[in-house]
Amino acid sequence: MTAALVDQPVEPVSTAGGMLRRLNLVTAIAGGLILGLAGWLISHSLLQDDDLGSDQVVLVTLSCWAAGFMIGIGALNGPIGWALGRDLRHEDELFLAGKDQGVARYFRFTTDHKVVGIQYLVVTMVLFAFGGTLAMLIRTNLISPHSHFLNPQTYNAIVGLHGLIMIIATIIMVTGPFGNFIMPIMIGARDMAFPRLNALSLWLIVAAIPTILSAAVLGGIPTGWVGYAPLADQAPPGMDAYSVFIIIFAVSSAVAGANITTTVLTMRARGMSWNRTPIFVYGTVASVGLAIPAFPLFMASQVLLQVDRTQGGQFFVASGGGSPWLYSNLFWLMGHPEVYVILIPALAALMELTPVFSRRPLFSFNAAVISIAGIVGLSIMVWAHHMYASGWAPDLNGPFMLTTEMISVPTGLLFLVILGTVWRGRIWTTVPMMATYAMLWNFIIGGITGIYLSDVPADYALHGSMFVTAHFHYTLMGAGLTGAIGALAYWFPKMTGRMLNERAGYISFWFVQIGFNVTFLGMFAVGLAGQPRRVVTYAQLFAAGNFVSTIGAYSIGIGMLVLLYAVINSWLHGQVAPANPWGAKTLEWTVPNPIPLENFEVLPVVTSDAYGYGEEDEPASGIDPEREPVLAGASADLGPRPVGASNVEGGP
Amino acid sequence: MTTTAEVPVPGQHHDDVDAVGRRQLTGVCLLILADVAFVGALIFSYFYLRGLNTSNAWLSDGAATAPIWVGWAIAAALVVSAGFFRWALAGLRKGNLDRLVSGIGVAVVIVLLDAAAQVVQIMSFSFKPDANAYASSVYTLAGANLFHLVLTGLVGLGVWNRARIGKYTAADPWQVHIIAIWWVWIAVAGIGGALTTSFIASPNIGS
Numbered sequence: 091m092t093a094a095l096v097d098q099p100v101e102p103v104s105t106a107g108g109m110l111r112r113l114n115l116v117t118a119i120a121g122g123l124i125l126g127l128a129g130w131l132i133s134h135s136l137l138q139d140d141d142l143g144s145d146q147v148v149l150v151t152l153s154c155w156a157a158g159f160m161i162g163i164g165a166l167n168g169p170i171g172w173a174l175g176r177d178l179r180h181e182d183e184l185f186l187a188g189k190d191q192g193v194a195r196y197f198r199f200t201t202d203h204k205v206v207g208i209q210y211l212v213v214t215m216v217l218f219a220f221g222g223t224l225a226m227l228i229r230t231n232l233i234s235p236h237s238h239f240l241n242p243q244t245y246n247a248i249v250g251l252h253g254l255i256m257i258i259a260t261i262i263m264v265t266g267p268f269g270n271f272i273m274p275i276m277i278g279a280r281d282m283a284f285p286r287l288n289a290l291s292l293w294l295i296v297a298a299i300p301t302i303l304s305a306a307v308l309g310g311i312p313t314g315w316v317g318y319a320p321l322a323d324q325a326p327p328g329m330d331a332y333s334v335f336i337i338i339f340a341v342s343s344a345v346a347g348a349n350i351t352t353t354v355l356t357m358r359a360r361g362m363s364w365n366r367t368p369i370f371v372y373g374t375v376a377s378v379g380l381a382i383p384a385f386p387l388f389m390a391s392q393v394l395l396q397v398d399r400t401q402g403g404q405f406f407v408a409s410g411g412g413s414p415w416l417y418s419n420l421f422w423l424m425g426h427p428e429v430y431v432i433l434i435p436a437l438a439a440l441m442e443l444t445p446v447f448s449r450r451p452l453f454s455f456n457a458a459v460i461s462i463a464g465i466v467g468l469s470i471m472v473w474a475h476h477m478y479a480s481g482w483a484p485d486l487n488g489p490f491m492l493t494t495e496m497i498s499v500p501t502g503l504l505f506l507v508i509l510g511t512v513w514r515g516r517i518w519t520t521v522p523m524m525a526t527y528a529m530l531w532n533f534i535i536g537g538i539t540g541i542y543l544s545d546v547p548a549d550y551a552l553h554g555s556m557f558v559t560a561h562f563h564y565t566l567m568g569a570g571l572t573g574a575i576g577a578l579a580y581w582f583p584k585m586t587g588r589m590l591n592e593r594a595g596y597i598s599f600w601f602v603q604i605g606f607n608v609t610f611l612g613m614f615a616v617g618l619a620g621q622p623r624r625v626v627t628y629a630q631l632f633a634a635g636n637f638v639s640t641i642g643a644y645s646i647g648i649g650m651l652v653l654l655y656a657v658i659n660s661w662l663h664g665q666v667a668p669a670n671p672w673g674a675k676t677l678e679w680t681v682p683n684p685i686p687l688e689n690f691e692v693l694p695v696v697t698s699d700a701y702g703y704g705e706e707d708e709p710a711s712g713i714d715p716e717r718e719p720v721l722a723g724a725s726a727d728l729g730p731r732p733v734g735a736s737n738v739e740g741g742p
Numbered sequence: 743m744t745t746t747a748e749v750p751v752p753g754q755h756h757d758d759v760d761a762v763g764r765r766q767l768t769g770v771c772l773l774i775l776a777d778v779a780f781v782g783a784l785i786f787s788y789f790y791l792r793g794l795n796t797s798n799a800w801l802s803d804g805a806a807t808a809p810i811w812v813g814w815a816i817a818a819a820l821v822v823s824a825g826f827f828r829w830a831l832a833g834l835r836k837g838n839l840d841r842l843v844s845g846i847g848v849a850v851v852i853v854l855l856d857a858a859a860q861v862v863q864i865m866s867f868s869f870k871p872d873a874n875a876y877a878s879s880v881y882t883l884a885g886a887n888l889f890h891l892v893l894t895g896l897v898g899l900g901v902w903n904r905a906r907i908g909k910y911t912a913a914d915p916w917q918v919h920i921i922a923i924w925w926v927w928i929a930v931a932g933i934g935g936a937l938t939t940s941f942i943a944s945p946n947i948g949s
Contacts, residue, residue, distance in 0.1 A: 173900030175907045283765050348772035356765045382772055383779040390783035397882055402872030404799070405787065411799035411875030416790055420783055 107185030108171075113164035115197040121162025122155045122297065129154025145399045148308060148327040152301045152334040159297040164199040168286050186285070189687060199293060201285030204685060207271025208585065209292050211578075214266055215654070217259035217299070222650055224252035229609075229643035232636045236627050245626040247310020247328065254302060254315040254332065258339060260566055261381075261428065262295065263574040264435035269350055269374045272581050275678040276368055278359025278696065280688040283352040287345050294342035298335045305331035314624060316425070317391075319406030319417035323398050330399065333392040340389035347378035359677065361696035368676050368700045369458050373438020376462050377431045380469065384427040391420035415482045422473035430469045432566055434462060436573025437504055437533075440526045443580045444511045446674045447523040451701040453510025457503050464500030468493055478546050479553040487546045494544035501537060505530065520672075521595035525576025528603050532568025536561060539614070557617025560610040568606060575602075575653065582660070583667030587683045591664060594656035598649045605645025612639035676700045763916030770920045774927050781931045784886055785938045788879040795944035801876040806868040808880050813936035816856055816863070816887065820932040823852035824925045827898075830905075831922045837912040843905045846918075849925070850898035857891035860884060876942070883935045890928045897921060 133150035160166065171178075178186070187202040188195030195205050196212075227248055231239040240248065274282055282288045305311050309326025317336075322329050354375050358367060395417070397403035404410025406417050445452045452458060474483065474490040508526065517523065539561040542548045552558060582590040616635035621628050628636065670679040677696075681689055757765075792800055801807065830845025864884050871881040901921050904910065910918055 169900070173896075173903060175904050175909055177909075284769055287769075344773060344776035348769045348776070351772055352765055352769040355768055356761070382776050386776050386780035387783045390780050390787070393784075393886075394787060394878075394882065397871055397878055401878075401881070402870070403878035403881070404872065404875045405791070405878050408796045409799060410872070410878075411791060411796050411801070412878070413791060413794050413796050415794075416787055419790070420787070 104181065104185075106179070106181035108167070108182065110164045110167055110186065110199060113162060113167075113199065114194065115163065118159045118162035118293070118297075122159035122300075125158025125161070126151050126155035143308060143327050145327055145330050148330040149334065149396060149400055152304065152331060156294075156297045156301065156334065156338055160293065163293050163297075165290055165293060167199075184687075187281075187687060199286075199289050201281070201289050202687065203270050203274050203282045203285065203288055204585075206282075206288050206292050207267050207269075210262060210266030210270055211585070213292070213295060213299075214259055214263045215657070217255050218263075218650070219654070220303075221252050221255035221259055222647065224248050224255070226643060226647050228252060229640040231626065232628070233640040234637070235630055235633050240626065242626045243310065243312075246312045246624075247306060249624055250311030250314050250328075250332075251302070251306060252315075254311065254335075256566075257315055257428070257432075258295075258302075260432045260570050260574075261343070263432075263571065264439055264577060265346070265350065265374050265377050266292075267585075268370075268439065268577050268581055269378070269435065271585055272678050273350070273371060273374050274353060274357070275681055275685070275689050276676050277354060277357065277362060277371055278677050278690065278694045279353060279357040280690065280693075282349055283357055284349045287349045291342045291346035291349065294338050294345070298338040298342070301331050301338070302335040305329075305335075316421060317395070317417075318421075319395065319398070319414045320408075322395055322417070323406055330396070333396050333399075336392045337389050340385040340392075343378075343381045343385045347382040350378045351375055351382070359694045359696050365455065366696050366699045368442060369452060369455065369462075370435070370438045370442040370676075372459055372462050373435040373441070376438075376466050377435040380427045380434075380466055381431050384424045384431065384470075387420050388424040391417055391424075394420075415477075415480065418477050418480060418482065419473070422476045423470075425476065426473045427469045429562075429565065430465055432570045433573075434465060436570045436577070437529070438462070439577035439580070440529055440573045441504070441508060441511075442676070443522045443576060443672075443674075444508055444526050445701045445703055446580075446672050447518045447520055447526075448512050448515025449518070449703045450511055450515040451699075451703055453507050453513070455699070455701065458507045461500035461503035461507070464503070465497060468497040468500070472497060472544075475544050475549070478549045491544055491546050495541060498537060498541055505534070518672075520579070521590065521592060521599060522576045522580035524596070524599050525572050525579065528572045528599070529569050529576070532564055532572060532603075532606070536564030536568050540565065552617065554622055555617040556613045556621045556623050559623045560613035560617055563606075563610050563613070568610070572603075575599075578657070580672070581678075582657075583671050584678055584683070584685075586661050586664070587667055588660050588664035589667045589671065591656045591660045594652055594659070598653035598656060601645050601649025601652060603649075605642045605647075605649055608642030609639045609646060610642075612636070612642060675702060759914045759916065763914070763919070766916060767920050767923070770924060774924065777927070777931075781886060781934060784879075784883055785934055788883065788938050789941070791875040791879060792941065792944050793946055795946040796875070798947070799874055800944045801874055801942065805874055805876070807876070807942050808863075808867055808869075808939060810936075810940050810942075812859075812863050813884075813939050816859055817929070817932035817936040819852055819856040819859070820891075820929040823849040823856065824922075824929040826852065827922050827925045831915065831918050834905075834910055834915045834918055835912055839905070839908070839910075842910065842918070843902065846898065846902040846905055850895060850902050853891055853898055854895045857888060857895055860888045860891055864888065880939055883939060887932055887935050890931060894925065894928050897924070 130147060130151040133147045137144065137146055183201075185191075186200065188198070188200040188205050191198070191200075195202070196209060200206070200209075227240065228245070231237050231245055233239075270282070270288065274280075305328035308328040308331055310328045311317070311332050312325050313321050313329070317329070317332055322332075354367075354371055394403070394405040398405050398407065398412075404412040406412045406414050408414070441452060441458055471493045472490060474486055475494045477483075478487050478490075508530065512526070539557070543552060543558065543561060579590050579595055582588070612635045616628075616632040616639070617623075619632060619635070621632045621635075667683060669681070669683050672679070677694055680694065794800075826845050826849040830842045830849065833839075833841025833845055864881065867877075867881070867884075869877045871878045898921075901918060905918070
């Protein structure tokens with residue numbers, strides 16, 4: 091890294107970027123701390139509150155932290171400059187894009203979509219590391235019926251934090267890193283439609299992370315990740331941290347959703363008609379398109395919750411005319427589309443890479459598109475299946491059961507698309523392709539158990555049990571996270587310029603997948619036997635299943651650590667990747683390594699679809715995909731690259 | 743995917759004005775969609791709790807309510823300001839920059855006065871948010887409208903300043919056009935809030 095920095099060109103004194111030259115992550119943290127402290131002092135004195143951490147004080151302090159952080163990173167410089175009539179010069183745009191700033195651009199309000207993609211990847215990994223550590227603590231506590239490893243309050247707080255952090259991480263794990271880094275190049279664009287909004291969405295999440303972590307010292311989130319009222323009305327100030335986090339995240343996701351959707355709608359390359367647009371692009375747009383109307387509902391629920399908590403509001407208090415069902419409806423109107431916000435892009439990434447490693451066209455592209463559209467359409471009509479047992483609108487249980495079961499039809503179609511693509515393909519077995527196999531296995535279990543749970547009588551028996559926990563882990567982790575890992579292994583060479591260590595990748599794969607199935611099949615067993623979820627102790631009857639689950643969880647943990655090692659080690663010291671190591675046909679593989687700042691020297695014109703793999707075809711890059719030695723041959727031509735460099739021009 | 747080279751684009755790359763304008767319009771419409779969902783959720787909450795009337799406590803007998811006309815007056819002012827903004831936009835399209843500046847200026851003044859009126863209304867409610875579900879809902883809708891007004895006032899000040907220093911021309915009216923759409927949306931949201939709070943008593947009495 092140091093060697094790379096020494097190579098930076100020495101420029102004459104420049105004013106490009108203006109005040110942004112002096113703003114970075116350090117000034118952001120300083121701004122957040124200063125404004126947060128000011129907010130705490132002012133609110134504490136104005137409210138004349140003896141309690142240093144009352145709901146109002148916590149709300150004001152955390153909001154001020156976030157505002158200070160965003161000011162400190164430079165998020166407001168653009169809007170203020172616009173209002174004052176100071177339009178950006180070309181040099182300012184280049185500075186904002188991170189040109190010639192080396193590693194420093196990753197710690198600034200940088201607008202280059204490739205930098206934002208890498209930042210999202212790192213943020214996602216940090217969230218997974220934190221959430222995964224909490225999962226290990228939970229499973230360690232559950233290794234025996236009365237382990238007393240954690241006290242009940244701590245256990246409750248950890249379960250809530252684990253759930254929320256993992257949900258947020260899985261929401262951004264594909265559309266964040268790959269939707270930002272890969273997707274614009276895949277459609278032949280030079281950048282996102284709104285580069286500054288792109289940076290804004292990323293830094294809002296970074297600003298929000300400390301707020302949710304603060305919940306750990308503010309009494310935790312005793313409601314689980316769903317934040318159910320009326321318990322949320324009575325919970326400690328950790329719940330205020332939860333609300334602030336969700337509100338910031340909702341703004342971030344709306345901004346990111348508008349940006350990605352606009353980019354795809356208006357910036358596709360000439361000739362890239364909808365039937366030539368790669369399926370990953372469809373998956374990304376479906377995900378963020380669902381998020382645009384869905385997350386504001388979650389945000390609204392948190393605004394109402396804060397009115398209850400800080401102003402004595404009655405939204406969720408039955409004695410004051412409120413109703414906890416209002417919260418349930420607002421939450422699940424977001425909550426079930428959110429499942430597909432997570433799943434669709436992960437499955438689309440696997441549909442993108444499966445033809446590459448099967449050397450066959452995507453089986454029925456139209457069916458894939460229709461199934462994605464079908465899932466999106468139905469996903470907004472199934473929310474109340476989470477509320478069968480709550481007593482809300484029993485007459486609607488039947489219709490919601492029907493819509494929920496109907497969603498298995500387009501989902502099954504996606505299975506057929508992937509199976510049809512693999513069928514009689516010339517399979518090139520790689521870590522990304524293994525992810526496809528693993529997803530097929532895991533998601534068939536997650537999907538079928540979901541059909542059980544969509545059935546009202548079965549749900550009455552299984553609601554709130556470990557069976558439900560196992561089911562959604564099979565879908566969100568077994569299919570979603572597995573898809574994201576496959577996407578990482580597939581696009582790693584393009585994002586970093588280096589190949590992911592294949593041996594470490596395989597070791598990680600088997601530790602994670604075996605551990606995953608051991609953990610959650612065990613959880614299915616104890617759930618069927620009647621163990622409720624979110625309990626700190628349990629009956630001796632469930633001891634064996636829980637012990638097995640905990641051993642499986644440790645295996646996942648080991649596998650994830652190996653993956654982390656593989657990513658860091660390969661990024662720093664991995665084999666240099668050629669421009670198109672897989673012989674793939676989408677546009678991102680046509681750009682050189684390192685990728686130029688504006689991606690394309692000349693804008694591409696698309697003349698065929700992206701899946702023309704067949705016996706008579708020739709790979710677009712001229713690389714023979716059947717020959718793995720292409721990796722070594724190409725890397726020899728490219729020569730050594732600086733240690734720790736990313737694959738983005740303009741840096742080291 | 744087969745590709746062929748198009749016209750080479752050297753280092754400095756910019757799309758044409760209309761392409762950028764259409765792109766910005768698409769993005770803002772999507773952000774408005776998100777805001778529609780948020781405002782819709784607040785209105786849904788109002789009608790849901792009013793219809794449910796849990797414990798007959800939506801608005802107990804004799805409880806204070808907000809005068810309906812104030813909400814409508816604030817909404818009407820918003821409509822007038824949106825009208826001035828569109829009048830300014832029409833002026834820009836005809837090349838009349840004086841009309842652009844004065845029209846936006848009037849629209850901004852009305853919105854800022856409207857924001858002040860919204861603050862006065864909130865401060866003078868004869869109930870607190872903790873009185874009942876109706877009170878909580880009215881406060882929240884008024885707060886959301888105030889947020890809209892302040893945000894629009896700030897954006898309006900920016901666009902007015904840019905118009906004043908000659909940043910807009912008849913050939914490139916896109917930013918003003920896009921902000922006009924936002925202005926219309928907040929007027930619609932204001933009407934939605936006023937209409938919602940016009941339905942006070944619950945139809946579900948005695949459940």
